[in-house]
Amino acid sequence: SAAPRRPWKLFGAMCLLRLPRITQPLEKMEEEMAALMEQIELEKSHYSDHEIRKLEEEEQLKRKKESLYDEDEARGKTVIMARDLEEKWEQKFLQFKAAPRITDADKSNDRTSLNRKLDSNLMLLVKQKIGNQDLWLLPQVEWQPGETLRGTAERAMATFLGDHIQAKVLGNAPYGIYKYKFPRAIRTENNVGAKVFFFKAFLQSSDLSQAELKADYLWVTKKELGDYLKSEYLKKVNRFLLD
């Protein structure tokens, strides 16, 4: 199309999210409510088979202690009591050790590791050179004619993480935009500024050993973004991130 060349440079950026692996801890209100719901459910319920068996066995034991009836005991010879079964199950449960919710990476605050903060979303930030400054940004590359913006964003991801990344891009449309004008020194008629279009993707595989990381990178949560991103950029990015 013979449209006049616009003075804005186009960039495609990818916001790669590692989705949470464990549930978030319940708030105090939620815990109280959960306890209340359990209590009400218990009150409204009837006895189960296992509980009836337990009650009957308690009665039998009481009768045995009070009056020494051997015939009763010999007739219904229960080898395993319900109480013993419960103890066995309890023992088996205590023997199982689940993986910890707070990992080593959490304790050492290693922000380059993906095993940190398993209950929240983690985003990829890379250090890029813009003009003559090194800035922490979401991975971005300049748009080349002939590709769609989504293609640009995917190329950005591949540039920084290699080709073997399995990520599901959420749709063809950009989620946000950051517009900025170049400083007066390099601004010209044809080169006023740049527009960065953000796309979102979910990381599918958690195994990044094959990724060839070419620059400094970090995986941070939404709250920690403020430590690295500039305020205007951060404002635009926060709009399309749901925590």
Next chain:
Amino acid sequence: PCRAQPKKKKKVDVRKEQAQKERMKKKLKKLEKAAPELIPIEDFITPLKYSESNRVRSLPALSPEESERRVLLLKKWCLFKQKQDEAEKKAIKALVASQEEALQELRLESEDLYEAAIRRDEELFPFERDGPSYTPPLPGYDPPEGKCIDITKVYTQ
């Protein structure tokens, strides 16, 4: 099959067989016309053994302080959930607004890119994702072996 039939009786037998077949067909038609039986929903039928009286739990009655506490907690929960819902809706609105703004800016840039952006993504759906669990997966965990036999009753109409 009885081949040792004398030739005289053949026609009579054929006619008898035909009459039998017609009777069977009429019976089948009658059965098919009858309305199909409803499949019982097993969840809605309480087995009788659970309505016996010895099953009723015996717990101490609720004190008035306890019921007060419960009512107040339910009201606070109502408020909490309302705030949570409002926050979610606000976040979704911000997301949609951000996307609209981005698309508008893109349109100003070039129509081609805009058209490519608003096209539907065929590979996105069906979208599958495993939800989070309480603890992360244990590396090197060996689950106990066993076979799962499905004993759900299947009803056919």
